[in-house]
Amino acid sequence: MGATLRKAERLSGTSAISKLMSEGRWGNAGAIRYCTLSPNGTDFNRIMVSVPKKLFKRAVMRNLYKRRVREAYRTQKDLLPASPGTDILFIYNSKEATDFQTICSLVAEILRRTADEQR
Numbered sequence: 001m002g003a004t005l006r007k008a009e010r011l012s013g014t015s016a017i018s019k020l021m022s023e024g025r026w027g028n029a030g031a032i033r034y035c036t037l038s039p040n041g042t043d044f045n046r047i048m049v050s051v052p053k054k055l056f057k058r059a060v061m062r063n064l065y066k067r068r069v070r071e072a073y074r075t076q077k078d079l080l081p082a083s084p085g086t087d088i089l090f091i092y093n094s095k096e097a098t099d100f101q102t103i104c105s106l107v108a109e110i111l112r113r114t115a116d117e118q119r
Helices: 016-022 059-079 100-118
Strands: 025-029 030-037 045-052 087-091
Touching: 016 030, 016 045, 016 087, 025 100, 030 100, 045 059, 059 087, 059 100, 087 100
Parallel strands: 045 087
Antiparallel strands: 025 030, 030 087
C-alpha cells in the first residue's frame, strides 16, 4: 500500500461521524485523544483530525497540528491492517507545543493499540 492519503481515506459525512462518536471506543495517548470504530463497512481505514479552538485560538496553529497528525498517520498507516476498515478520530488535546517526532510516536501507539484490539 502506498504512503498516500487519498480523499476516500478521510472520514466525512454527518452520519458516519456521529456513528463513530456514539458507538466508538475512546482512549488517550499522551496529547492525543482518539476514538475508533471497526468495521466501518469499507475495505480501507478512514481518519478525521480535530484540534479544538478552545486550545489554539489561531487557525494557523490548529492547521499546523492537523497537518502533523495527518502526516504522522500517512507515514505509519501500514501498522493498522486495512482488511476490516476502521474509522479513527484523532483529537489533539494539549495546550503545549509538541514536535513532529512526539506526534509520530503517539500516532504509532494509537495504531498499534487499535490493531491489537482487532485481533
